[in-house]
């Protein structure tokens with residue numbers, strides 16, 4: 001590369017370093033809820049393995065038995081539209097479809113692929129997408145690829161959303177409401193009952209990304225959609241396998257017509273190599289196992305409340321109502337210091353800083369796992385109290 005290009009890139013990286021925003025890849029090892037980092041063995045408070053399924057022995061044994069009697073390739077070697085649509089896709093999609101009692105399900109390579117591809121496929125010029133201000137980066141990237149216009153409503157402000165619906169729903173254009181279920185930075189939760197009522201009142205479509213709800217919420221772990229009783233009311237119900245499901249990939253639950261349409265129009269499904277059959281088989285077994293983990297879901301809720309109450313008891317700011325618990329520190333540097341302090345006490349939690357979150361709201365974002373003990377949470381709260 002020419003030197004002037006390299007110099008420019010280097011300058012940008014130096015700016016990021018100065019601002020404390022340089023990203024880098026850590027050398028880590030994880031097992032269960034522990035993480036080994038810089039020679040220290042720490043409680044991992046940054047994982048999305050909410051149920052501890054990644055190290056679940058029952059699942060590991062079932063998978064070993066399954067692959068011992070089923071020849072499954074490590075490669076798919078092609079797009080799903082060509083020769084990559086192995087029978088393991090049908091089995092997984094049928095499992096998901098029937099568990100949700102839905103018309104259809106379609107699996108993708110990742111949540112990023114799903115969020116990047118669905119909205120551009122189902123909207124066109126003249127349509128309008130109304131998205132919560134705090135939806136995930138992958139949805140934002142999908143919005144940029146849409147020919148439709150998009151407008152953001154204030155976070156969880158459904159009065160604002162209704163004003164926008166009144167303005168845009170004229171019966172001529174498609175209007176899609178887009179939300180996450182459990183928001184990944186604040187841990188707060190969308191009100192699906194209000195959103196469903198609004199979508200019905202104004203004739204809009206509803207898109208819900210349940211990435212952080214799946215596995216954790218609902219009697220069978222089918223997410224906020226199950227917990228709120230609104231599976232059938234959501235037009236695009238997206239979930240991911242990379243978090244509580246201990247795998248990789250994503251799905252949408254939708255109508256049969258919509259499934260056919262996406263297979264024809266969705267570029268991030270069509271123009272990418274399919275997932276390996278062995279991975280799809282693992283995901284299906286993880287999905288089945290996940291439904292059985294009701295006690296883990298209950299325990300996760302209990303320790304989440306314990307931590308939230310503990311933080312509030314210290315007079316510190318937190319928000320939300322889920323297993324993602326922010327501890328709002330304020331300035332970036334103070335947040336980084338607190339993260340380092342907790343690391344010395346045996347806790348791994350990374351600072352989330354401006355510009356990822358609004359200025360003055362830098363935070364530690366604790367994401368809890370069901371295999372953590374109440375005593376560990378109590379020690380964490382004690383650690384936080386020493387920095388008050």
Ligand SMILES: Cc1ncc(COP(=O)(O)O)c(C=O)c1O
Pocket residue numbers: 110111112113115136138180184209211212240241242248249250
């Ligand atoms: C709300 C949300 N949606 C989608 C994604 C992307 O999912 P994946 O990791 O499967 O690409 C994430 C991942 O962080 C997420 O938090």
